[in-house]
Amino acid sequence: MSGVQLTRVTKDFGPVRVIHGVDLDIRQGEFCVFVGPSGCGKSTLLRMIAGLEETTDGQIRIEDEDVTDAEPADRGVAMVFQTYALYPHMTVAQNMGFGLKMNRHPKAEIAAKVAEASRILKLDPLLERKPAALSGGQRQRVAIGRAIVRGPKVFLFDEPLSNLDAELRVEMRAEIARLHREIKATMIYVTHDQVEAMTMADKIVVLRAGRIEQVGSPMELYDDPDNRFVAGFIGSPAMNFVAGRVQGGQVVTPAFDTPLDRQSPNLMDGRKVEIGLRPDTLQLTDHGNFRVDLAENLGGVTYAHLTAPSGEKLVVQTTRRLDPAGGGTVGVTMDPAQAYFFDAESGMRLR
Numbered sequence: 001m002s003g004v005q006l007t008r009v010t011k012d013f014g015p016v017r018v019i020h021g022v023d024l025d026i027r028q029g030e031f032c033v034f035v036g037p038s039g040c041g042k043s044t045l046l047r048m049i050a051g052l053e054e055t056t057d058g059q060i061r062i063e064d065e066d067v068t069d070a071e072p073a074d075r076g077v078a079m080v081f082q083t084y085a086l087y088p089h090m091t092v093a094q095n096m097g098f099g100l101k102m103n104r105h106p107k108a109e110i111a112a113k114v115a116e117a118s119r120i121l122k123l124d125p126l127l128e129r130k131p132a133a134l135s136g137g138q139r140q141r142v143a144i145g146r147a148i149v150r151g152p153k154v155f156l157f158d159e160p161l162s163n164l165d166a167e168l169r170v171e172m173r174a175e176i177a178r179l180h181r182e183i184k185a186t187m188i189y190v191t192h193d194q195v196e197a198m199t200m201a202d203k204i205v206v207l208r209a210g211r212i213e214q215v216g217s218p219m220e221l222y223d224d225p226d227n228r229f230v231a232g233f234i235g236s237p238a239m240n241f242v243a244g245r246v247q248g249g250q251v252v253t254p255a256f257d258t259p260l261d262r263q264s265p266n267l268m269d270g271r272k273v274e275i276g277l278r279p280d281t282l283q284l285t286d287h288g289n290f291r292v293d294l295a296e297n298l299g300g301v302t303y304a305h306l307t308a309p310s311g312e313k314l315v316v317q318t319t320r321r322l323d324p325a326g327g328g329t330v331g332v333t334m335d336p337a338q339a340y341f342f343d344a345e346s347g348m349r350l351r
Contacts, residue, residue, distance in 0.1 A: 003028035003186035004049060004154055009058035011044055011210075018044055019210045021058070026188065026203065028063065031180050033189045035197040036207035036233070042190045043158055045207070049188065050079050050156050063153050078147035079156040082163060084139040086131040093118075093127040096145045110149075117148040120182060121175070137168040141175065148183070157189040161196065173200055195236055198222070206230050228347035231276050231340055237303055240277040240314045243344070246270060251341065254310035260336040266350040267341065273350065276340035279303065279317040288331020290314070295322035306332065 004026040011019035019041050026032045034042035047053040049060060051072035060068045067075045086095050096117055097110040118124050121141045131139055140160060147155055157176070161169045177200050180187055191197055197204050198218045206213045206221065206229075214226045218234075225231035231239050244253035244260075246267045251260040253275055260275070267273070284304065293313075294305040304316045305326070316332060341350040 003030060003063065004032075004188065005059075005061040006045075006049075007059040007061075009045075009048065009060060010056045011041075011048060011053060012056045017056075017210065019048070019056075022210075022212055024205060024212065024215065026186060028186055029184050031177075031187045031189065031200060031202045032205060033191060033197040033201035033203070034205050034207060035191055035194055036213075038192060039209075040207040041210040042192075042207050044210075046079075046156055046158055046188060046190050049075075049154070050077050051075050052079075076153035077156055078150045078152035078154075079158065080140075080143050080147050080160045082159045084131070084143045086139060086142060088131050091128050091130055092123060092134070092142050092145075095131070095142055096149050099146065099150055113149040113151070114145075117145040120148065120179060121145050135168075136164050137172055140164065140172060144176070144179065148179075153186065155185055155187040157187065159190055159192070161191075162193075169196075176200065194234055198234070198236075204234075206233060225340070226349055228274060228276070228342040228349075231342070231349075235278060237279045237315045237317065239340070240279065240282075241274045241342075242277070242308065242310070242312045242314070244273045244275045244341075246273065251275065251339075255308040255312050255314075256332070256334065260339055262336060262339070262341065264341070264350060272344035274342045274344050274347075276342060277314070277334055278338065279315045281335060281338040282314070282316045283333045284316055284318050284320060285331035285333060288329060290330050290332050292322060292326045292328050292330060294326045295324050297321050297324055304330070306330070308332075 006022050006024040009019060009022045036042050044053060048055050055068050059066060062075055093114050097114045100110045118127060123141060123145060126138060161172050164172060173196060201218055204218055204221055205215050208229055214221060214230045221230060221234045242253050242255040244251045246269050251262060251273060289309050290306040292304060293307055296303040302318050302321055304318055304322055306314045308314060343350055
């Protein structure tokens, strides 16, 4: 059974179309992450699933029920927002149970559901506190608990960790991933942070300008991107790109002295390409003409920011420790088998 299914879904704001015929199938119990740059339509798409934005055309189904025109309260979804939206005068327990109380559920049922959500989220010591006495991470857990007590078919998360500091974001990522494993619910999560997407998702949907660029598991998108946009967006540090041209059955680039051998019917002589190189597939050598602009020494790993002789910028991931201020030159070697090739005009992958 499908958890959520979108069929040719579009959204217009006046004359401007912001979602362009999206087709997507999210399986029941799957953790699906919408990721993309600001303005790509990921939050709009989430709000359409929630019923907070009307669907201009197409169909939205949740557990095989057409909810395209249904009210938000009738869709069986619960949404966790970027802001916690907790009632400051209520305790944690009262905040979590408030929605059920407003719908006139029995007190015993509310208490039982709040207790179960509290157990899952480890909130028992905090139940009598008010939001002012909680940390940001604790408030977000309460907001998630409020969603859990409703027992929804689908959980929707709209950038829930963006207000937290770096340490709390890591902690909450693990918390939400553990929650998904425990309750096995369908979850759709919106973020602009591809690290969140890579570490939490079963399925990633990469969006750009209201269209889906690619759908797949984190490692599928990392290892086998369909185009330059996905290749550059998935992975941290981002993939490097240098210009090249097919010449005599090889790909030559002014950034490197050595041509790249790659047999492919799509690599025809004279074709302009972009060569994609992951930072962790490049190796530094002591002698060469790549200028070191900056070195980010992080302890176990260093990100070396370099300028190639052609003027193109590269980042190399290494275990060597370099002068943080940069300076001097190094050599860079690469394995042609680990290079990706993209058409210079369309950006599509040349396999």
